[in-house]
Amino acid sequence: KTVEKVTPTLSTSKFLEEGVLTPEEFVQAGDLLTDKCQTWTWESGDPSRNVSYLPKEKQFLLTRNVPCYSRVKTLENESNASKAEEINIEEDEEGGWIAPQSTVQDINDDDDEPDISSLKIEDKQTTTATKPAVTNNDDDEDDDGEIPDMDDFQDDNIVEEEDPAVLSKNTTTTTTTNKESKEEDNILRTRTYDISITYDKYYQTPRVWLFGYDENRKPLKPEEIFEDISEDHAHKTVTIDSHPHLGISFAYIHPCRHASVMKKLIDKQSENGKEPRVDQYLFLFLKFISVVIPTIEYDFTLEFDT
Amino acid sequence: MSTNNILQYKEFSSFVNISFWHELSSKKLDVLKLNDEPIPLNSHYTFSPSQQLDPFLCLEFNGFQQTLKQSQQHKSHASNNNNENYYNVPNRSYLVPGTLLNYNTAEDFKQSPKTKLFEDASKKIWSDIVLGFVDKDMTLLNRFILITYADIKNHQFYYLFGIPALLPPQPIQQFEETKSLLQFYNKDQIKSTFMNNPVPQYFYLVGGSENEPFEIKNFEDSLTANEEYFKAHDGSREDNIPTVGFCDPCSLPSNPGWPLRNFLIYLIVKYQIKRVRVVCFRGVSLSSSEIETNSIVLSLTLPEIDGNITPEWSGKSVGWEKDNNGKIAPRFISLASTMDPLKLASQSV
Numbered sequence: 001k002t003v004e005k006v007t008p009t010l011s012t013s014k015f016l017e018e019g020v021l022t023p024e025e026f027v028q029a030g031d032l033l034t035d036k037c038q039t040w041t042w043e044s045g046d047p048s049r050n051v052s053y054l055p056k057e058k059q060f061l062l063t064r065n066v067p068c069y070s071r072v073k074t075l076e077n078e079s080n081a082s083k084a085e086e087i088n089i090e091e092d093e094e095g096g097w098i099a100p101q102s103t104v105q106d107i108n109d110d111d112d113e114p115d116i117s118s119l120k121i122e123d124k125q126t127t128t129a130t131k132p133a134v135t136n137n138d139d140d141e142d143d144d145g146e147i148p149d150m151d152d153f154q155d156d157n158i159v160e161e162e163d164p165a166v167l168s169k170n171t172t173t174t175t176t177t178n179k180e181s182k183e184e185d186n187i188l189r190t191r192t193y194d195i196s197i198t199y200d201k202y203y204q205t206p207r208v209w210l211f212g213y214d215e216n217r218k219p220l221k222p223e224e225i226f227e228d229i230s231e232d233h234a235h236k237t238v239t240i241d242s243h244p245h246l247g248i249s250f251a252y253i254h255p256c257r258h259a260s261v262m263k264k265l266i267d268k269q270s271e272n273g274k275e276p277r278v279d280q281y282l283f284l285f286l287k288f289i290s291v292v293i294p295t296i297e298y299d300f301t302l303e304f305d306t
Numbered sequence: 307m308s309t310n311n312i313l314q315y316k317e318f319s320s321f322v323n324i325s326f327w328h329e330l331s332s333k334k335l336d337v338l339k340l341n342d343e344p345i346p347l348n349s350h351y352t353f354s355p356s357q358q359l360d361p362f363l364c365l366e367f368n369g370f371q372q373t374l375k376q377s378q379q380h381k382s383h384a385s386n387n388n389n390e391n392y393y394n395v396p397n398r399s400y401l402v403p404g405t406l407l408n409y410n411t412a413e414d415f416k417q418s419p420k421t422k423l424f425e426d427a428s429k430k431i432w433s434d435i436v437l438g439f440v441d442k443d444m445t446l447l448n449r450f451i452l453i454t455y456a457d458i459k460n461h462q463f464y465y466l467f468g469i470p471a472l473l474p475p476q477p478i479q480q481f482e483e484t485k486s487l488l489q490f491y492n493k494d495q496i497k498s499t500f501m502n503n504p505v506p507q508y509f510y511l512v513g514g515s516e517n518e519p520f521e522i523k524n525f526e527d528s529l530t531a532n533e534e535y536f537k538a539h540d541g542s543r544e545d546n547i548p549t550v551g552f553c554d555p556c557s558l559p560s561n562p563g564w565p566l567r568n569f570l571i572y573l574i575v576k577y578q579i580k581r582v583r584v585v586c587f588r589g590v591s592l593s594s595s596e597i598e599t600n601s602i603v604l605s606l607t608l609p610e611i612d613g614n615i616t617p618e619w620s621g622k623s624v625g626w627e628k629d630n631n632g633k634i635a636p637r638f639i640s641l642a643s644t645m646d647p648l649k650l651a652s653q654s655v
Contacts, residue, residue: 154636
């Protein structure tokens with residue numbers, strides 16, 4: 001399809017010099033990401049919010065339902081060493097942040113394996129402290145105003161055939177009492193995130209947006225989302241704003257330092273004798289973002305060293 | 307045979323992205339107003355990377371959009387003609403069409419003819435099978451209904467999902483235990499069959515003797531070819547058991563997901579198969595080792611459907627979404643924290 005010809009703010013590449021992207025380069029990098037990591041897709045979003053400097057069908061990148069098995073706190077307790085290092089560097093860099101090589105590697109030590117493999121059946125002790133809701137979770141925590149009595153909405157006329165072929169989460173055997181069936185539900189469910197990447201015209205870098213859901217697929221509140229953002233970044237670099245293509249409020253990672261961090265990573269690549277490629281920008285970028293959101297297990301696998 | 311051999315399916319869990327509720331609110335205000343006619347919706351499912359993630363039926367902001375194919379079929383619906391935004395199913399995801407019934411009051415919601423709506427959806431699946439529409443469009447095997455009451459003023463939504471599965475006359479039995487894909491195919495076959503070809507939502511496998519790769523046949527490609535294959539492979543003998551497959555949103559080690567249910571009914575009705583092997587394809591990632599370890603093979607005995615098969619469905623179906631206590635009950639979600647302008651203002655930094 002024809003890419004709409006427009007005059008963006010930035011039209012000549014300053015990728016090597018400043019670590020920033022033109023909209024065309026963002027599309028290029030997004031194309032490679034969606035090609036190599038098929039969990040990422042291009043989205044067009046709300047048509048009335050389309051921006052003219054990006055193709056209509058490539059307005060932003062999205063990966064859905066990314067599992068997030070543990071809270072950052074648990075992870076940080078587990079790897080104090082790498083955290084300490086991160087803090088050191090943090091101070092060196094006058095409050096700026098950079099992805100320390102070792103930390104990145106700690107988190108995803110084997111880049112050749114798609115990181116899905118680490119998600120498998122193994123008993124993760126760190127998994128979600130929250131048990132699958134034992135009570136009807138509609139009655140709990142929400143501070144969103146009056147919670148209606150759902151019994152008022154109960155329609156007793158719906159009856160369903162008892163079906164021995166249904167393996168629902170609570171009925172691994174038929175005709176158990178409620179109490180027993182709850183105990184049989186031994187799969188812990190996990191939080192998920194939708195992560196999207198938009199092009200930020202002002203900073204000329206990608207901008208990362210997070211939207212989280214709890215174990216029961218209810219939206220996470222901002223303070224709960226902060227539990228999944230590394231402590232050093234949580235209140236410094238993450239804020240809430242309206243998503244430019246969806247119009248819903250999301251948490252986002254503030255892009256003010258993205259270019260300088262990317263510049264450092266690109267320089268490092270050059271020093272190591274690798275030629276930085278603008279179409280691989282997002283792989284590098286997502287690798288560094290994983291320091292900010294270490295427990296959200298999104299895919300950015302490419303055989304690739306900095 | 308003992309009841310222990312009954313094949314058990316994992317139900318879908320609905321996963322409504324909050325962007326859908328936003329879209330419903332604005333549609334309700336600007337377009338629907340007090341109209342409570344049924345509205346077509348689209349959702350999708352994909353593979354589950356982990357047992358901790360249930361098979362999700364995902365409904366997003368674009369759920370009201372039609373696919374290109376759907377809008378060509380319903381050209382008469384003027385509302386979609388100027389709208390160039392078609393519903394796009396994401397990579398490695400599969401379309402599940404459905405119907406929204408949005409009521410104006412809590413009372414209407416409560417009084418809505420839910421059982422009838424569910425039966426209507428079941429009947430539609432059945433008649434699409436019998437009348438041959440499924441042959442050309444396998445996505446018609448799965449269908450959902452969503453019954454809602456949107457309390458827009460308070461940003462609150464009540465909703466109930468039904469994803470009907472037609473019940474066979476008797477439960478379907480496994481004649482062998484669930485096996486891993488590697489017990490049937492070697493690594494080379496898996497690699498060259500599943501890695502080098504697009505895997506359609508529903509398929510069958512042809513050839514593959516002596517370590518050769520299999521040919522993946524899409525059901526939608528050629529009805530004649532399908533008929534020939536299932537005539538030669540009706541599962542009446544050990545050596546003519548057909549091998550079919552589907553893209554499975556479930557990740558449990560011995561149970562398939564919901565989209566297999568109506569597919570098996572289709573095979574019984576359309577091809578009168580006695581036994582079948584089903585590859586539950588789980589293409590979580592592009593790596594063949596992932597496919598090998600996650601995908602499973604089921605060996606099933608299929609019951610016969612007695613009597614004349616007519617487009618009029620008279621059987622039973624199941625598939626209302628249950629709450630955490632296993633009860634069929636509406637769910638409730640409040641989005642005041644993401645929709646209420648006052649709350650938003652207090653959050654922003």
